[in-house]
Amino acid sequence: MEIPWLESGQEIIEELITLRRQLHQHPELGYEENRTAETIAKILRDLGLEVQTGVAKTGVVALLKGKEPGKTIALRGDMDALPLQEISDKPYRSKTSGKMHACGHDAHMTYVIGAAMLLKKYQSRLKGNVKFIFQPAEETTGGAKPMIEEGVLENPRVDAVLGGHVWPDTPTGSIEVLKGPVMASTGQLYLEIYGKGGHAARPHENIDPILIGQEILQRLQSLSSRMIDPLENSVISICSFQAGETYNVMPEKAVLMGTIRTLNNELRLEIPGKIEKIVENVTSYYGATYSLNITHLYPATINDENFTTFASASAKKLLGKEQVIQGNKPSMAGEDFAFYLEKVPGTFLRIGNYNQDKGLVYNLHNPHFDIDEAQLGKISALYAKIAMDFLTE
Ligand SMILES: [Zn+2]
Ligand SMILES: [Zn+2]
Secondary structure (H helix, E strand, O other): OOOOHHHHHHHOHHHHHHHHHHHHHOOOOOOOOHHHHHHHHHHHHHOOOEEEEEEOOOEEEEEEEOOEEEEEEEEEEEOOOEOOOOOOOOOOOOOOOOOEOOOOHHHHHHHHHHHHHHHHHOHHHOEEEEEEEEEOOOOOOOOHHHHHHOOOOOOOOOOEEEEEEEEEEEEOOOEEEOOEEEEOEEEEEEEEEEOEOEEOOOHHHOEOHHHHHHHHHHHHHHHHHHHOOOOOOEEEEEEEEEEOOOOOEEOOEEEEEEEEEEOOHHHHHHHHHHHHHHHHHHHHHHOOEEEEEEEEOOOOEEEOHHHHHHHHHHHHHHHOHHHEEEOOOOEOOOOOOHHHHHHOOEEEEEEEEEEOOOOEOOOOOOOOOOOOHHHHHHHHHHHHHHHHHHHHO
């Protein structure tokens, strides 16, 4: 007998809405998700799963074992909220001033919990294991990497990983799948240029860090357009340029800060060297010195071709062909799901969240952002079905 996933998802919808609202009302920032972790751990324990808490500080991991041994698939939800004041008159709006689930992580956790409930229900049909990963701090320094370092992909070894993000450009009821790059790598640039201060009327006796800074800034833009393959996507944006105090004194120092993004993890490692060359050339021409610090944050999120094809086929069977959109436009935003995909094949789905009738027109991180609760059962069913199909294929 085919498992009636959608019907089973619909049966638990009230429970899922209650949970989502509970999470939404009590948003917690990265590595402070204590209440969130407690809520999740309790539900998972009550379901009879093996639950581990305190993974990477506030992360929660649960394991559901099938009746027969087999492969292991992991489902991941991120837990943290944003330092943002919610603007809403909905009864379930955030109760914590200045904090809000404005990136839909409350929905992501609910999908994974929903999938755990459904897979538990059909445990007798399960061959292999499902691991449920609740991860802290996606919005800040990233909880994925420390969770992996603490062994979340081992014991039992995870063969595939599935995650998703509510997506404001995709209509509700549909999902979007992308093969290959889906989110960009992120990096930070911090540059201090040390010149020589002095009277603005005698520039030849000084070393002007502002002129040097603007020349570097210009060349960083030509780096993207002239030194990198135009078919590769990269963004270097200088978002802060600070120097000087007044009208007629040339300052000693200029400070530039910016972000570096690409969809190619090899290019990501080449860009810092190219930047350093520009900085070195320009500063040495003018006789200035510098200190450059480039920090890699998240790698690009690269969906595995085979697993994505498989998950997409599985999704089409559940949702219908028209509801599974083949996407081709990655986002230049970052996502630390990338770290799991560096270790195991998997895919990061876009869960449609655009619905004008329901007023769901706001982008992620917007104070008006909300999710479509009517989809909670369906998406939980989708996660559960993909997991079950992967384990039985
Ligand atoms: Zn976000
Ligand atoms: Zn997010």
